[in-house]
Amino acid sequence: MYMPSIIELPETISELSDEGKALFNRFFDIRGSIGKMVIPEEMKPWIEKTFGGVASVEQQKIIKIFNKVTFESAMFNELRAKRPIEAKTDDSVTKEINESAGDPFCKPLSMTPADSFGRIKGKFCITASNVAKYDGLHGLVIFNKHNPLDFTEKEVQDYFHTSLKWFDKAHKSNKEAAYPFLLWNCLWRAAASIIHGHFQLVLGEGKHYAEAEEYNETRKRYYNEYKSDYFFDFYKLHELIGLGLERKNLRVFTNIAPRKDKEITIISEKPDNNFISAVYKAANCLVKDFGVMSFNIGIIFPPLNKDEGWEDFPVIARIVDRGKLSNKTVDVGGMEMYARSNVIETDPYKVFEKIKSYF
Numbered sequence: 595m596y597m598p599s600i601i602e603l604p605e606t607i608s609e610l611s612d613e614g615k616a617l618f619n620r621f622f623d624i625r626g627s628i629g630k631m632v633i634p635e636e637m638k639p640w641i642e643k644t645f646g647g648v649a650s651v652e653q654q655k656i657i658k659i660f661n662k663v664t665f666e667s668a669m670f671n672e673l674r675a676k677r678p679i680e681a682k683t684d685d686s687v688t689k690e691i692n693e694s695a696g697d698p699f700c701k702p703l704s705m706t707p708a709d710s711f712g713r714i715k716g717k718f719c720i721t722a723s724n725v726a727k728y729d730g731l732h733g734l735v736i737f738n739k740h741n742p743l744d745f746t747e748k749e750v751q752d753y754f755h756t757s758l759k760w761f762d763k764a765h766k767s768n769k770e771a772a773y774p775f776l777l778w779n780c781l782w783r784a785a786a787s788i789i790h791g792h793f794q795l796v797l798g799e800g801k802h803y804a805e806a807e808e809y810n811e812t813r814k815r816y817y818n819e820y821k822s823d824y825f826f827d828f829y830k831l832h833e834l835i836g837l838g839l840e841r842k843n844l845r846v847f848t849n850i851a852p853r854k855d856k857e858i859t860i861i862s863e864k865p866d867n868n869f870i871s872a873v874y875k876a877a878n879c880l881v882k883d884f885g886v887m888s889f890n891i892g893i894i895f896p897p898l899n900k901d902e903g904w905e906d907f908p909v910i911a912r913i914v915d916r917g918k919l920s921n922k923t924v925d926v927g928g929m930e931m932y933a934r935s936n937v938i939e940t941d942p943y944k945v946f947e948k949i950k951s952y953f
């Protein structure tokens with residue numbers, strides 16, 4: 595079956611209606627370029643073995659995608675984007691996870707602090723207070739299961755419902771703290787210092803976290819200019835190029851300027867069970883279909899108070915692969931850190947092809 599590729603994006607856009615093109619051009623600037631080189635004879639056998647041919651290496655196609663609204667950008671190289679994906683689990687990692695059982699999170703009642711407002715017990719998890727906090731209110735949802743890669747939808751639903759209760763209690767303990775963010779750093783490539791499965795919950799005071807504030811400013815600016823909803827239009831353009839799906843109040847897409855590899859975005863009006871189910875599906879898809887073992891999930895919730903200027907702000911979840919656990923090289927380098935340009939391996943079309951089969 596024919597599947598479009600990110601490398602052919604300029605052709606895909608040229609086939610859109612005028613209206614579609616105009617919407618796309620509001621957000622993105624796409625540029626293709628060819629990287630050329632001369633390969634010495636002695637090097638050719640290695641090139642053949644590694645890339646399957648010399649010609650495609652001597653002249654390699656690169657697509658640069660620039661989001662004009664948010665100044666996010668991504669670069670795709672045909673050589674990488676066309677590589678087949680192997681969903682292989684790393685046995686040495688499974689062994690390492692199993693050997694770390696019996697850590698402090700396996701005994702949360704005696705080995706983790708409680709919040710001043712107490713603990714919340716879910717069916718498959720319990721909350722704790724983070725021992726070294728990012729912010730005044732910083733809690734944990736500790737899964738009963740040690741292995742973070744072993745999760746079912748029922749469990750994930752419970753982790754989320756417990757998180758929502760924690761946000762509510764934390765907010766009641768300090769009314770100024772009203773800006774919720776949920777993160778799941780799964781294993782060490784994603785910056786988790788503890789192997790045992792856990793969410794982290796932070797509740798900002800006075801202001802939302804920077805990404806949320808930026809989203810809100812962007813959506814206001816966008817509305818003033820186009821009298822249209824930023825989140826809906828951003829989703830819509832991805833749907834037009836075959837990278838988005840909509841179910842009731844839920845929108846799922848693979849951003850063409852992702853933060854990092856295999857990113858999936860989910861936007862919903864509310865953090866209801868359908869939304870949680872979609873987050874579960876996205877995580878499950880990365881783990882089962884792509885062999886991802888380390889990922890970040892970040893979820894921005896609208897403020898818990900009736901803060902002016904945040905009306906109709908949605909819930910936004912993004913999930914991203916952080917690379918192989920056995921790989922010593924980190925996936926974020928100088929380009930990402932200081933050029934705001936993300937070098938991406940996997941074609942978003944390949945990711946979307948898989949995630950859409952779950953809906």
Ligand SMILES: [Zn+2]
Pocket residue numbers: 694695696697698699700739740790
């Ligand atoms: Zn444990």
